[in-house]
Amino acid sequence: MYDAPQLGNAMDQTTTKISARNVQVHYGDTHAIKDVNVDIDAKTVTAFIGPSGCGKSTFLRCINRMNDTIDICRVTGDILIDGEDIYDKRVDPVQLRAKVGMVFQKPNPFPKSIYDNVAYGPRIHGLAKNKSELDEIVEKSLRRGAIWDEVKDRLDAPGTGLSGGQQQRLCIARAVATEPEVLLMDEPCSALDPIATAQVEELIDELRSQFSVVIVTHSMQQAARVSQKTAFFHLGNLVEFGDTTQIFTNPQDERTQNYITGRIG
Amino acid sequence: MSAGLVILAVIAIAIVGFFVGRSRALNSAGGDIRQLHSLPGYYGQAVFLFSAVPALLVTAVWLILQPMMIENRISDMILPTDIAEGSSLELIMADVRRISSGLDTAVVAGALSEPEIETLNLDNTDVRGVLAGVGVAVASDIKPNVLDASVAYRAKTAAARGYMAVVSIAIALVGFAVALSLTKPDYRARNVSEAAIKSLLVLSSFVAILTTIGIIASLIFETSNFFRMYPAKDFFFNLTWNPQFTGGSDLGIIPLLWGTLYVSFVALVFAVPIGLFVAIYLSEYASSKVRSIVKPAVEVLAGIPTIVYGLFALITVGPLLRDYFAQPLGLGQSSSSVLTAGLVMGIMLIPFVSSLSDDVINAVPQSMRDGSYGLGATQSETVKQVILPAALPGIVGAIILAASRAIGETMIVVMGAGAAAKLSLNPLEAMTTITVKIVSQLTGDTEFASPETLVAFALGLSLFVITLGLNVLALYIVRKYREQYE
Amino acid sequence: MTDVTPTTSILTVDDRTRRRNVAEKRFRTYGVIAITLAMLALVGLMTSIFSGGLPAFKQTFITLDVYLDPAKLDKDGSSDLEKIRKVSTFGYAPLIKKALEEQLAKPELAVEGLKSKDAAKMISKEGAAEMRRFVLANPDMIGETVSFKFLASGRIDGYYKGRVTMQSAERDKNVSPQQLQFADKLKDAGLLKTSFNWGFLTRADASENRPEAAGLGVAILGSVYMMVIVLFLALPIGVAASIYLEEFAPKNWFTDLVEVNISNLAAVPSIVFGILGLAIFINFAGLPQSAPIVGGLVLTLMTLPTIIIATRASLKAVPPSIRDAALGVGASKMQAVFHHVLPLAAPGILTGTIIGLAQALGETAPLLLIGMVAFVREYPSAPPEGFFDPAAALPVQVYNWTQRADPAFVERASGAIIVLLVFLLLMNTIAIILRRRFERRW
Structure with missing residues (x-):
């Protein structure tokens, strides 16, 4: 972060980072997201849960306008980050995505060295004045990604040569290297084994101190473990949104209840 | 009996065998096909195969061996004194074959009778005249020994044909009988017939290998003949190409190789950037509507025969370049030039480069693009820094394949590059290539067994080796690349 | 929503992003240029071939009534096919020349300075051969006047396809302006016509000096x-x-x-x-x-x-x-x-x-x-x-x-x-x- 808004501790807990108003998404003829309204807090981990095809990933991809890359996708409604509409005509999605980083379902390191993978974002956004600054950013990001100790001796090795869990942490390091304010994670652990999953979850918890994290997950246990807030999506609707403990212990909606107890999903 | 008749007879026996075999199988099972191991048709097929295959194989071998053996015998009848200055035993034997087939024609035409031929000699008949009368021209005067040899050749050939007919038909009949005796309900006729079909399939897959062997053998054989007449060192290192009808030619490959590489280089300079950008635009930027128009149009470019490109170079591009560039700039007077051929060949290679690059660019997984866009990269940054580096081996493979195509291309350079072998850097000057010279040396009027003609085979071998090397290299690179994403 | 003003607003595009977007546009333009060049090449190729080749499907013909003179074709009047066969195409050429002379003699067709020898060159050399084939197939037509549709020579044909002009004819030893004038008059008289060239698809190749007869x-x-x-x-x-x-x-x-x-x-x-x-x-x-x-x-x-x-x-x-x-x-x-x-x-x-x-x-x-x-x-x-x-x-x-x-x-x-x-x-x-x-x- 360049200069995080410092508004005192009391405010910090209630700062709304992202707010969505009447968001609708159409994929061609399919109505994928129906009228979603949600406020996502800063420096919190928010989990999106729900059965497959419920639109949680689609909504996540709206937040950094990744859906722009799909021709047939149409988004209406407003999504505001820090009060600014990201679908405003003046917004350049390229600039937005530097501010809203994303980690994908499958680890997708570029076929480049570990160093170049992490340095890619800072390079294209011009975040480093010189080589030594870049080195610093790379080291800092890899440390934030909790992978520095494992790769510091082989920064020139290809990123594709790492194990699955390491690759995903590398991708997280790559995402935080552009100093985003929001970090979107689309089922970041679904391709990982339990041990790697545990490491990544631990990392997500640490990231909370600096970023607003939004994570889409299939696993309710994971949502319960890492998130403070949880949103439940069903058939394109945001059914329920609230504190994670409340959602899991005392859901208000019957559909949420059914999903939590395994009756739908 | 002619070979064709023998083959027909064998096939006729085999067809009869099919029906006899089938009905015998049915009879042996008392008309109930459930008693048979295989369907009745398979028993018929088995008999067919037993009758036809061995007999036809023997016939084929016989047809190949017979002329060799007979010629071996006959050539003893030709004395060294019969071989004129500048001639050879092979040429005389060619005459012998010619005269004996001419005698056949004469008999058919009624100009000679069989008894006349037996007593034929040069004193009582004007053999040359008789042969000319039936349309067979014999070049030189016929010597007595040559005539005798021809008559003997004819007699032996006829006798051998007779033996062949007897042997082949006998083998067919034996096969027929054996197969029929095997035809019993528990005989595994289907397995026999399927084994035969399978060997046919195997044989077909040999054709590809035989083609390669044929190419290599013919190239190497004639090239070694060439190097016997013309030193290999001169061929590879001589800097001039200047064939003479009278002999004493300079046949150095260097100027041709230079022309080939220069034209190919110019072609690639045009084709690679354009083809690559077409592929990038189509796979990363174009709307589906643009793609649906441009892609087929590029494919049309790929389907156009090279002769069309050649004509385009000859009647349009060449004169255009000459009138608007070469002459005003004082760089050349000829409409055929390296630039003409290179430019047109570049057009030909655009679809080649773009479709191969399109394949490799599409093979880069979408997750790579997502990763890059997710970090806030623009499309061009993603293409330049993620997709192209990831697809690089595949693209390099495509460019190498395109280079191999350019080097082996013939019609465009024949019609667009010129015929003068030169070592020059001026792209507006006419130069020539290996393929142009292969065509001109092999379609010229020079005698086949002269170095001026045979050099084409040495050029062909060089071309084959160069393109083969490039192809193998490209295949290796592309294969390695595919493994990366599988 | 709280009233937070972030230091970097996404609503204003910073310089660097602007530069990157320019680079993006440039790159995209390269792609458009490449596609345009490829399409231009295709169009150029097709235009060149079609504009050059379509005229080959049309052909100029000259219709002439030729008197099959027995004195030339069947000298002894025996009607013996073997003897008629002995008359080569050279024997037929004068008949065509004569037929043309008759046309030249007509006042409306006369062209000053055009010799009948040159007028005859306007008809393809293939014409005599065609006539000979016709006579050998129909020997009883000797002595009659038959209307033939002859191929015009390559240059006359080229005149109606724009390949030959009056100016170029002056420098060309194979064709003269007078011939072209005569051709124009024949055209006005309805004797010279351009029609679809079936012969291009059915005829065999022809030798160097009779391109009009060459076919595929x-x-x-x-x-x-x-x-x-x-x-x-x-x-x-x-x-x-x-x-x-x-x-x-x-x-x-x-x-x-x-x-x-x-x-x-x-x-x-x-x-x-x-x-x-x-x-x-x-x-x-x-x-x-x-x-x-x-x-x-x-x-x-x-x-x-x-x-x-x-x-x-x-x-x-x-x-x-x-x-x-x-x-x-x-x-x-x-x-x-x-x-x-x-x-x-x-x-x-x-x-x-x-x-x-x-x-x-x-x-x-x-x-x-x-x-x-x-x-x-x-x-x-x-x-x-x-x-x-x-x-x-x-x-x-x-x-x-x-x-x-x-x-x-x-x-x-x-x-x-x-x-x-x-x-x-x-x-x-x-x-x-x-x-x-x-x-x-x-």
């Missing part, structure tokens, strides 16, 4: 013969080889060798196949030069890799469950392949074959080496003997004509390309229709 008949026939040979050899061999490699071959060094071999053969320069044809089929096996059989064999070898690659792809596309189903009811492997897999793969195989044939049809270089550039005036006889007769081939005929001096042949060459392209278009359309109609997605 022999070349089309030769190409068709070769395609027939390629189809009947390459399809069965290619399919058989593919079935073996795809369905039966064990994975070992030998099949690896065959596979590498096939993919390499597909990339061997076509001229090398020509050398192979010359060395093996002509020099070694003693087959005749310029014969469709040799061309067909060479093209077969060239087409095989294409067919094998296409066939293997369509065999691969048939799901293994089909094979399992057949084997499960007790069919042998061979029966499973021939009864089930092959019919399902047939559309793909056919499409690949047609595309292979289209490639073979346009192939030129190897045919040059096996002597198909020779000047062939006679139509080959019917197959199978005709396979061994000398013939031309479409693309080679194009090359042949470009090597001649008279510019009228360039028009013919472009016209021949149009014919070739029409054939290719037809074949590819059939392939596309087959693919659309029968393509199956599993």
